[in-house]
Amino acid sequence: MILAPLLAVGVAAALTGCSTLEMHGYLPGFVAGQPNTTNQTQRVSDLWTGSWITLLAVGVITWAVIIWFAIVYRRRRGQTGLPVQVRYNMPIEIFYTIVPLILVLGLFAFTARDQTAIETRYANPAVVVDAYGKQWAWDFDYKNDQVYEQGIQAQPGEGANFVESAIPTMYLVVNKKTEIRLRTRDVNHSFWVVDFLYKKDMIAGKTNYWDFTPTRIGTYEGKCAELCGEFHSRMLFNVKVVSQADYDAHMAELRARGNTGLLGTKYDKDDNAATSGSQDSGVDIPSENNGGIEG
Template sequence: MRNNRRLRWAAIPIAATLAVVLAGCTQAQLNGFLPGFEEGESPVTNNTSMVSGLWVTSWIVLLVVGVITWGLTIWAVIVYRRRKGQTGLPVQLRYNMPIEIFYTIVPLILVLGFFAFTARDQTAIETPYAEPDVKINVVAKQWAWDFNYVDEDVYSPGIQGQYDDSSNDGSGGLVESELPTLYLPVGKKIEISLNARDVIHSFWVIDFLYKKDMFPGKTNYMYVTPEREGTYKGKCAELCGEYHSAMLFNVKVVSEAEYESHIQDLRDAGFEGQLGAEYDRNTNLPGTKAPVTEEGE
């Protein structure tokens, strides 16, 4: 009778696991409910599937470990519970060498495995393009973004997100049309250099599933190939001051013709050249001379 009860308790987690596996998954579920994946649509960039695969595989492994751990814990609680009429402490066991080796070696293997796969994918994502099709320079500032289109020698100056004051109750949100917008051509290899004018910021396009910190005096890089046209939301992912939450932007992945049209619009508006370090707020970085008057020169 006791063996039958044990079998019933063991069957519960097994049945639950089978039910989840056999239920079938949507595209969102297969990719761990991460943004950037819609039914019937291609991934947003060449890197999103890689990031999603690493995320989902890690959770599957951890779920298996969790189910085994929970199952053994519940099994021990039920099987070795105090029964009616029992008194005193049960027989105490210690120094089970096989079990101690098991719970030392298995976590070590898991950690090494997570590290190896993470290092592999990170190396692939961070490898520079030998010949990028488009070079973009993104400059963060409190609390907006400047976008330099390097090859075309034009720029798009950004202003801080503006709130809609037309509502009398003060509930107006940010005006979407006022947010800085970065245009990228679909299917092209993009090299994005990242700089900050004042404090630490972080460039995060949510659906790209990747972000990169931006430090004053240092240039970081991102390498990405957008694979699906659309408008994607971006934000600063590093607390950078009072209006950090309003430091938003959009990324528009468009056809090459529309990209060229946008470049021409910037040129027609007089935004030729590049917005460089002369607008940085910091004056105490290495190599920066203190401001002097003409007499002092």
């Protein structure tokens, strides 16, 4: 009975001295004094740190009980024979059956709640981008502006680095509701923006959706998180969150390059897939969401 209040006081005292990094469970993307990277990252961080605090409490109590019994009920000098054998203790057995069940159901409930909120699509997103994964790069169709960007896989630079200017970059507008429609041109891939704390699969023949609002200007690293072939490690991209003016300037730059219209599915490898045909019609492919919270 005394352990729980003491543990709560100890955790509260420890958290008061934590840095921004520690308060968010050492997850990437959080910077002291700056907004979060998206409107969803705090939710992911709260679930992550809350789960770890719960598990830490369970661990502390379990180890305390183990140590207590090892000390209090140890064999004393001069004692012989076996201690009294107890076949079962019904209250204890009910306890260690019910408590783990409550913990599992509780963690499941919080996870389901947060994932449902994150997976909810916007009715009218301000920015819609079709992201196509391909071996081993990315294509981006900007649906609202009818322009595209066609990427190549990251090119080796000096040492183990890649040429930054050769990495495909997706532009998004800060504080604008965004929907990214995720598709693959060949094998399965996974779209992962590290600092956004979320990734979603790109499944052949399916369309997945990720709706969020980027809330901090900056450039964020992305990569494929699904082993997809020989040059999987070079399947990199960047996400650049910019002001509306900078976004419009980039759209104008793409038009000046001649990147008008949409790439759609015409570069998909499997011409017999259900997704074949132009995306310019605006008809969405039936989707199966495959998302995950990134810890």
